[in-house]
Amino acid sequence: MKKASLLMILGAILLMGLFKFPLWNIKLGAPQYPEPLGMNIYIDGIQGMNEFDIQNIDGLNHYIGMKTLPKPEEMWEFSVFPIVIGGMAALGFLIGILGYFGEVSYRWFLGWLVLMTILGILGMYDFNAWMIDYGTNLDPKAIMKLQNPDGTPMSYKPPLFGHQKMLNFDAYSYPRLGGYLMGVGMLLTLVAFYIGKRSKMKTNENTI
Incomplete structure (x- = not known):
């Protein structure tokens, strides 16, 4: 259980990387821009590349x-x-410490992971909703008014994940280092849960 708890603590600590490194990146490339334009999205703001x-x-x-x-x-x-x-980082760290001293079971690791996953999904939903509004709620007095072949106004919403062609721009949207650190942290928590579960099963077998 101690090994599992240490992994839980490490997974929680990795979340703190989001306070320094960007969570996401959107990049725009076009022939007139040899060096693509881009923005790094942090948990507390947006900065240009x-x-x-x-x-x-x-x-x-x-x-x-x-x-x-x-x-x-x-x-x-x-x-x-x-x-x-x-x-969430503080809660995960506390759960890991309590698990190390046998005060909570490995099931708490899974509970933290489920909660973190739900919050992550809600965050992505909110991020996508913002991009929809950003790319479709356009000023009717804009200089350029472009339409799709069916006559509907063109949307300039960047992709949530991956690549998308927008006019002569190629838009790319992918996680950055902070996002990868969060993913690794959550994966370590899942591993901690399985190691804790296996440790508990072995303990029960030995007591029979």
Whole structure:
């Protein structure tokens, strides 16, 4: 059980990487931009990959009526996410410590993982909903008004995950280091659960 608890503690600690490294990245490439434009999405705000990327993206978006990229104070998520991540990291660390001293069972590891998974799904849903609004709720007075072949207004929503062609731009959306650290942390918690379960089964066999 001690080995499982140490993995649980390590998994929780890895979440803290989200306070330093970006969770997600969206990159825009086009022939007129030899070096793609991009933005790194942190749990507390958005930063350009390069110094003027945010200004350039906002400038392009202005022509098609898209909103400017939000500042931290303009989205409640950037205030709540750090609290949620910090709270889950602290809770996971506490569960690991209690498990190490035999105060809680391995089932608590799975409970933490389920809760973290639910919060992650809700976060992705919220992120996708923001991108839908960002890419479809356009200013009717925009300089450029482009339509799909069926006559409906064109959407400029970036993909939630993967690649998508938007006009002459190639949009790429993938996790960054903070997101990978969170994934590894959750995987370690799952491993901790199975190791704890196996340890408990062996203990029960030895007592029979």
